[in-house]
Amino acid sequence: xxxxxxxKQLKEQLQKREIKPSKAAWDRISQQLxxxxxxxxIPFRWYGIAAGFIGILFVAVLYFTRDETTxxxxxxxxxxxxDAVPVTTNPEMNEVEKAKANPVVVESQVQEExxxxxxxxxxxxxxxxxxxxxxxxxxxxxxxxxxRFNTSEALIExxxxxxVAQVEQLETENSTVTDAEIDSLLRGxxxxxxxxxxxxxxxxxxxxxxLADVENEIDRSFRDQIFDALKDxxxxxxxxxxxxxx
Amino acid sequence: MKIIPFYKTEKQLIKKSAxxxxxxxxxxxxxxxxxxxxxxxxxxxxxxxxxxxxxxGFVKVFKNLKAFRHEGSFEGWIRQIMVRESISHxxxxxxxxxDETVMEQAHPQTPMDxxxxxxxxxxxxxxxxxxxYRAVFVLHAIEGYKHQEIAEMLDISESTxxxxxxxxxxxxxxxxxxxxxxxxxxx
Numbered sequence: 410x411x412x413x414x415x416x417k418q419l420k421e422q423l424q425k426r427e428i429k430p431s432k433a434a435w436d437r438i439s440q441q442l443x444x445x446x447x448x449x450x451i452p453f454r455w456y457g458i459a460a461g462f463i464g465i466l467f468v469a470v471l472y473f474t475r476d477e478t479t480x481x482x483x484x485x486x487x488x489x490x491x492d493a494v495p496v497t498t499n500p501e502m503n504e505v506e507k508a509k510a511n512p513v514v515v516e517s518q519v520q521e522e523x524x525x526x527x528x529x530x531x532x533x534x535x536x537x538x539x540x541x542x543x544x545x546x547x548x549x550x551x552x553x554x555x556x557r558f559n560t561s562e563a564l565i566e567x568x569x570x571x572x573v574a575q576v577e578q579l580e581t582e583n584s585t586v587t588d589a590e591i592d593s594l595l596r597g598x599x600x601x602x603x604x605x606x607x608x609x610x611x612x613x614x615x616x617x618x619x620l621a622d623v624e625n626e627i628d629r630s631f632r633d634q635i636f637d638a639l640k641d642x643x644x645x646x647x648x649x650x651x652x653x654x655x
Numbered sequence: 656m657k658i659i660p661f662y663k664t665e666k667q668l669i670k671k672s673a674x675x676x677x678x679x680x681x682x683x684x685x686x687x688x689x690x691x692x693x694x695x696x697x698x699x700x701x702x703x704x705x706x707x708x709x710x711x712g713f714v715k716v717f718k719n720l721k722a723f724r725h726e727g728s729f730e731g732w733i734r735q736i737m738v739r740e741s742i743s744h745x746x747x748x749x750x751x752x753x754d755e756t757v758m759e760q761a762h763p764q765t766p767m768d769x770x771x772x773x774x775x776x777x778x779x780x781x782x783x784x785x786x787x788y789r790a791v792f793v794l795h796a797i798e799g800y801k802h803q804e805i806a807e808m809l810d811i812s813e814s815t816x817x818x819x820x821x822x823x824x825x826x827x828x829x830x831x832x833x834x835x836x837x838x839x840x841x842x
Contacts, residue, residue, distance in 0.1 A: 435688075
């Protein structure tokens with residue numbers, strides 16, 4: 410009982426007890442509340458800045474990619490216009506024909522590539538003729554749109570004749586002609602045609618043909634590259650061995 | 656001249672404080688700060704540390720004011736936050752609660768009669784207790800928490816809480832004996 414009375418008295422007196430805090434206490438509370446409020450608002454602000462930045466980036470990317478895509482047709486249009494002018498003024502100039510002749514040859518090549526796996530070796534000549542005939546058909550379609558000129562046609566015709574002769578020669582020599590051989594012959598002929606077109610009759614240079622020629626030189630086959638690398642390696646080893654033996 | 660209070664009821668004051676109104680928060684603080692500093696001081700001997708704990712307690716009060724549902728008394732809610740804040744301060748400073756055997760049957764033999772000490776004297780008596788004893792004694796004898804609740808708050812077993820209380824009482828009894836002897840001139 411004594412203990413309970415004692416503790417009850419302690420409790421009463423302590424619960425009544427009040428201590429006045431220092432004046433700085435409220436300022437500290439207020440400061441801490443403001444700091445926590447700022448800490449909350451800062452991430453949102455940063456999110457806003459980040460979102461804005463991403464938005465600007467997105468718009469910039471869109472703008473530039475759009476600019477690129479639109480610029481390509483524009484150049485095509487100007488080319489066609491430039492090409493169209495000589496057609497009307499001077500029928501001797503064959504710029505339009507040349508510009509159009511390139512896709513024809515490429516298309517014929519694609520058709521060749523498609524047809525090669527399906528045919529047997531014995532029918533190589535027939536295939537060649539079919540392929541060339543189909544390329545000719547394409548050419549006739551183009552004729553409806555473009556004015557054709559005898560000079561380039563004659564060039565293509567002579568090349569076709571050359572290729573056919575080469576194939577026949579190969580057939581007589583080896584009795585069989587592989588698809589790869591025909592393919593390489595056609596490609597060679599195509600390159601030759603393009604090369605011949607670089608210099609025009611009026612001694613000017615055809616930009617498109619020149620570009621195609623340069624690209625051909627750049628696009629070396631994988632085999633060539635491997636051979637070159639092997640050659641380099643071999644030469645290095647040879648010099649190293651020679652140096653060591655001295 | 657009659658002063659008309661801006662906020663008619665405490666509920667309005669709490670509502671305004673919860674919405675971040677600094678003036679309302681200050682009024683609430685001024686009303687409860689002295690009592691709450693008294694609460695913190697019971698657990699923490701140093702007044703400056705006690706005030707630090709009270710400050711962080713009030714920051715928590717204002718941050719979590721929206722969670723107050725007006726179901727119990729507001730003062731009780733703040734007091735609870737202050738007690739928990741004081742305990743966490745003690746725990747941060749690694750106060751030790753020795754897990755010893757229970758001696759709840761052994762009641763103090765010396766009767767603790769009524770006294771006429773002032774509050775400062777009582778506080779100094781409680782301050783003389785080791786941290787662990789003092790926390791359990793104040794929580795149980797002054798705040799009225801049960802041993803189970805104390806065990807949860809201090810992360811100790813219930814039996815430890817009981818033994819700590821017993822020891823705190825015994826120390827207080829010894830102190831009282833000494834005070835009485837000095838008071839009656841027996842020493």
